[in-house]
Amino acid sequence: NAGVTQTPKFRVLKTGQSMTLLCAQDMNHEYMYWYRQDPGMGLRLIHYSVGEGTTAKGEVPDGYNVSRLKKQNFLLGLESAAPSQTSVYFCASSYPRERAYTEAFFGQGTRLTVV
Amino acid sequence: GEDVEQSLFLSVREGDSSVINCTYTDSSSTYLYWYKQEPGAGLQLLTYIFSNMDMKQDQRLTVLLNKKDKHLSLRIADTQTGDSAIYFCAENYGGATNKLIFGTGTLLAVQP
Numbered sequence: 001n002a003g004v005t006q007t008p009k010f011r012v013l014k015t016g017q018s019m020t021l022l023c024a025q026d027m028n029h030e031y032m033y034w035y036r037q038d039p040g041m042g043l044r045l046i047h048y049s050v051g052e053g054t055t056a057k058g059e060v061p062d063g064y065n066v067s068r069l070k071k072q073n074f075l076l077g078l079e080s081a082a083p084s085q086t087s088v089y090f091c092a093s094s095y096p097r098e099r100a101y102t103e104a105f106f107g108q109g110t111r112l113t114v115v
Numbered sequence: 116g117e118d119v120e121q122s123l124f125l126s127v128r129e130g131d132s133s134v135i136n137c138t139y140t141d142s143s144s145t146y147l148y149w150y151k152q153e154p155g156a157g158l159q160l161l162t163y164i165f166s167n168m169d170m171k172q173d174q175r176l177t178v179l180l181n182k183k184d185k186h187l188s189l190r191i192a193d194t195q196t197g198d199s200a201i202y203f204c205a206e207n208y209g210g211a212t213n214k215l216i217f218g219t220g221t222l223l224a225v226q227p
Contacts, residue, residue, distance in 0.1 A: 035217070045217075
């Protein structure tokens, strides 16, 4: 059981380049999330999805796009990378709220540097 | 707003108790959570508390909830060097959607 898998684990981009971060979960979870982690700012929610084919904006969505074409995958895209997007990105998934408390399962993170 | 606030750093000696504090914003949150992040890893759920409870104990962990003040705390008894990590509190924000909002994280450093 792999849980939540993120690819790639590390990436260096030049300003203006584009890339896609892939998140895959094998737990049949409905909800998936993308967060970024920056020193002193904790985790901030970028986008999330409550099911296949749905996406919604989080706290800091600007400069990012997402897609959830398959239930198990949640893609995060950067169309034109900026140095301010240098961060560690975490994907997470969870059951819907109706299944009692929410335990979010996290991937290992993607460390992205934009130069 | 959606601010969940924590102090950034806590240093304790091995064997002492640690208390990590958090203030949250959404009074309608049904559950509140503590997550642990070890170096170079993702977050893992440590414990949680239902909003109609004041306290929950789980081995060395004690969670206290003050709903009136929107204050959550995590006490770790007999703190060990293996407890060194970043601790995040989190709340479900937004009613029906299951949007988890995390605090800024507290780095716990345990001195031998």
